[in-house]
Amino acid sequence: MTxxxxxxxRELGVALLGMGNVGAEVVRIITENAxxxxxxxxxxLVIRGIAxxxxxxxxxxxxxxxxxxxxxxxxxxxxxxxxxxxxGIEPPRELIRTALEQGKSVxxxxxxxxxxxxxxxxxxxxxxNVDLYFEAAVAGAIPVxxxxxxxxxxxxxxxxxxxVNGTTNFILSAMDADxxxxxxxxxxxxxxxxxxADPTADVEGYDAASKAxxxxxxAFHTRVTAADVYREGITKVTAADLAAARKFDCTxxxxxICERVAGPDGAESVSARVYPALIxxxxxxxxxxGAYNAVVVEAENAGRLMFYGQGAGGAPTxxxxxxxxxxxxxxxxxxxxxxxxxxxxxxxxIAIKDVPTRYYVAMNVLDRPGVxxxxxxxxxxxxxxxxxxxxxxxxxxxxxxxITHRAPDGALAQTxxxxxSMEAVTAVSSVLRMEGTDD
Amino acid sequence: MTxxxxxxxRELGVALLGMGNVGAEVVRIITENAxxxxxxxxxxLVIRGIAxxxxxxxxxxxxxxxxxxxxxxxxxxxxxxxxxxxxGIEPPRELIRTALEQGKSVxxxxxxxxxxxxxxxxxxxxxxNVDLYFEAAVAGAIPVxxxxxxxxxxxxxxxxxxxVNGTTNFILSAMDADxxxxxxxxxxxxxxxxxxADPTADVEGYDAASKAxxxxxxAFHTRVTAADVYREGITKVTAADLAAARKFDCTxxxxxICERVAGPDGAESVSARVYPALIxxxxxxxxxxGAYNAVVVEAENAGRLMFYGQGAGGAPTxxxxxxxxxxxxxxxxxxxxxxxxxxxxxxxxIAIKDVPTRYYVAMNVLDRPGVxxxxxxxxxxxxxxxxxxxxxxxxxxxxxxxITHRAPDGALAQTxxxxxSMEAVTAVSSVLRMEGTDD
Numbered sequence: 001m002t003x004x005x006x007x008x009x010r011e012l013g014v015a016l017l018g019m020g021n022v023g024a025e026v027v028r029i030i031t032e033n034a035x036x037x038x039x040x041x042x043x044x045l046v047i048r049g050i051a052x053x054x055x056x057x058x059x060x061x062x063x064x065x066x067x068x069x070x071x072x073x074x075x076x077x078x079x080x081x082x083x084x085x086x087x088g089i090e091p092p093r094e095l096i097r098t099a100l101e102q103g104k105s106v107x108x109x110x111x112x113x114x115x116x117x118x119x120x121x122x123x124x125x126x127x128x129n130v131d132l133y134f135e136a137a138v139a140g141a142i143p144v145x146x147x148x149x150x151x152x153x154x155x156x157x158x159x160x161x162x163x164v165n166g167t168t169n170f171i172l173s174a175m176d177a178d179x180x181x182x183x184x185x186x187x188x189x190x191x192x193x194x195x196x197a198d199p200t201a202d203v204e205g206y207d208a209a210s211k212a213x214x215x216x217x218x219a220f221h222t223r224v225t226a227a228d229v230y231r232e233g234i235t236k237v238t239a240a241d242l243a244a245a246r247k248f249d250c251t252x253x254x255x256x257i258c259e260r261v262a263g264p265d266g267a268e269s270v271s272a273r274v275y276p277a278l279i280x281x282x283x284x285x286x287x288x289x290g291a292y293n294a295v296v297v298e299a300e301n302a303g304r305l306m307f308y309g310q311g312a313g314g315a316p317t318x319x320x321x322x323x324x325x326x327x328x329x330x331x332x333x334x335x336x337x338x339x340x341x342x343x344x345x346x347x348x349x350i351a352i353k354d355v356p357t358r359y360y361v362a363m364n365v366l367d368r369p370g371v372x373x374x375x376x377x378x379x380x381x382x383x384x385x386x387x388x389x390x391x392x393x394x395x396x397x398x399x400x401x402x403i404t405h406r407a408p409d410g411a412l413a414q415t416x417x418x419x420x421s422m423e424a425v426t427a428v429s430s431v432l433r434m435e436g437t438d439d
Numbered sequence: 440m441t442x443x444x445x446x447x448x449r450e451l452g453v454a455l456l457g458m459g460n461v462g463a464e465v466v467r468i469i470t471e472n473a474x475x476x477x478x479x480x481x482x483x484l485v486i487r488g489i490a491x492x493x494x495x496x497x498x499x500x501x502x503x504x505x506x507x508x509x510x511x512x513x514x515x516x517x518x519x520x521x522x523x524x525x526x527g528i529e530p531p532r533e534l535i536r537t538a539l540e541q542g543k544s545v546x547x548x549x550x551x552x553x554x555x556x557x558x559x560x561x562x563x564x565x566x567x568n569v570d571l572y573f574e575a576a577v578a579g580a581i582p583v584x585x586x587x588x589x590x591x592x593x594x595x596x597x598x599x600x601x602x603v604n605g606t607t608n609f610i611l612s613a614m615d616a617d618x619x620x621x622x623x624x625x626x627x628x629x630x631x632x633x634x635x636a637d638p639t640a641d642v643e644g645y646d647a648a649s650k651a652x653x654x655x656x657x658a659f660h661t662r663v664t665a666a667d668v669y670r671e672g673i674t675k676v677t678a679a680d681l682a683a684a685r686k687f688d689c690t691x692x693x694x695x696i697c698e699r700v701a702g703p704d705g706a707e708s709v710s711a712r713v714y715p716a717l718i719x720x721x722x723x724x725x726x727x728x729g730a731y732n733a734v735v736v737e738a739e740n741a742g743r744l745m746f747y748g749q750g751a752g753g754a755p756t757x758x759x760x761x762x763x764x765x766x767x768x769x770x771x772x773x774x775x776x777x778x779x780x781x782x783x784x785x786x787x788x789i790a791i792k793d794v795p796t797r798y799y800v801a802m803n804v805l806d807r808p809g810v811x812x813x814x815x816x817x818x819x820x821x822x823x824x825x826x827x828x829x830x831x832x833x834x835x836x837x838x839x840x841x842i843t844h845r846a847p848d849g850a851l852a853q854t855x856x857x858x859x860s861m862e863a864v865t866a867v868s869s870v871l872r873m874e875g876t877d878d
Contacts, residue, residue, distance in 0.1 A: 221478070
């Protein structure tokens, strides 16, 4: 930093790693809002360099800012804050660690990296007494990380449940609205730019699982990594499931759920899981449609809070990045530091098999007397209590849908196996969970 | 603070000014969650004293903590953080200023005080390099102040619109749901504890106006005090207005609106105003019912964000207070300081007369030919464009309801005066504004 006569910095150097959608918006905001940012920080933000793969392409910024050597950029003496918007684990992991060790504060939107390596990065930040901020890693523009880490720092969070992946929410919303099946809507999402060419990370729930790991870690002061998060994607959800859900006054959403629960031994534990689930239409998350995100937080004293907004996109994500940049810059000016992750609670993370949930089971059955009785008998035999049943169609097309009360994963799996071996059940077509109800 | 061998504080002293609902919950949380708080802060929070009016009453805390001398409490050397939950302007103003001057950080939930004196208090905090936090002053448990000050620090806020008073929202929700009139529901709200014995501050919009002043100041980096906020209460809203609103697919909510607008001279300006307004049922604030609060923030890059939760009550408000206490304590441990208000933008605050809004005008008219033509003529004569009209009933009970496009306050006032002088108009029964539409 360049210092004024009184020792306070006059300029703070910023470097970007990556200049895709988000990076380009960050550069635009730093340039267009320079005067406001200077007033809010107490020093000017000056972009020292931008690491890109191809420095010869025109990106609307002075050519001399572009470099293909990010390693040199994170070591520059005149850089105070690194903004990482590359994505992926390596090289960002190595670059961020180096930057922190060099005393630079880091702002990143990299959920995949954070879901694995927040621990080592936070340690490096603590040792160097600098900031590691990542509001943009979860739910785009929506302030969630800062409220959980700071506003709720005096409360006890019980549960965080969110729709934090825009692609899958767009697909499920469209399937629900139009009655189209998954493949049709996925293709449409691709055409509209809501799904990537390879949509695996989104539709298989990997992205949502990374975010669940980040949220659970903060909410419960416990290290939770992506590997700890149970994960199911939305590829098996059918138009028939959405139609059936509607008959039970429900819709289906891909939820990231982080919960403080009693473990199998009764000890206070954490569950983190991602799956498509039926939720009642009256639930606040049921009306979150399209590419929007929302996160519901339940805390002992605050009660239920909801945060809603745009979960992705260049400008919204850049807004979250810039909030972090201003705070990190301000801390450089005032020689302070924001709170880092804390994992003192170190609660055990329990397996999905130890989390009882409600289930939706759809099956094709033969249209003959006694089928419902037989099906109900299998549920009862495995101690899975039925909450509601609907039978639809007739002849070969007869479909039976069962909603259960809470049951352990294992008991439900045994029930499904038993149903599949019944002569009258031609196929168990769907098994989904149900969330957002009290019973 | 009591220091450990390495110089870091081992204990931080806390003192409370006031022990009503919120104060009692704060004491409970500090006591029950002592271990968690110590881990999160890096030092133990120890309550040194609680200033109350009557120290002889049993409040479930050690009697020696109670004192009737708040002035001595804010000067104690072993107190690091003051929590002010007294309410009212004096003595809190003097006590907080003294505490800040003595180097203590202050957490307050006092919106009336902040809406007038944030300026002098923030100055004292800056001079002493301590924190002045007030998340609990707006929308109870809902994180709004910190997201606006920090998460959106790199963005440009265009608009903040919120339901930030639980009493009036309870009353309007109940009037809408049951068709009862204002007086009936107010009495019920009093019985249920949702309205105070003297409900003036709530129903006349003073409380919502204080919160609007605080929100506008933060959002626009401009000093806005309660006196700058245009204010109308809900006492004149009738069951007939709510029924008429419903016919236009609207409901009526008391809104606190802070907007970046073009002033009469075209210069960038701020408008802050509180009034009951029709909003479309599809608007996100329309479904916020009962004692719940919600705040919608629109920013240039983040787009539209919504924050929802419990806006009042002992435990929710205490949750917000404790988030601030943990952050202030953490800053004491790390010798840092959070961001204080900034008013560098100093935008002019414009008068309500210079803010064109849409209007709802209800009038009783004689049931004779040509009345609608005459009424429409008066609107046209004053350049107020009509968007929709409904005529109901017949004979002496004929009621005409007009929804206008945006019009200046002055033009509408002249129109209403002209309508009132029409022979065919027996009375203009209601004039309300309409918000939340694009046209």
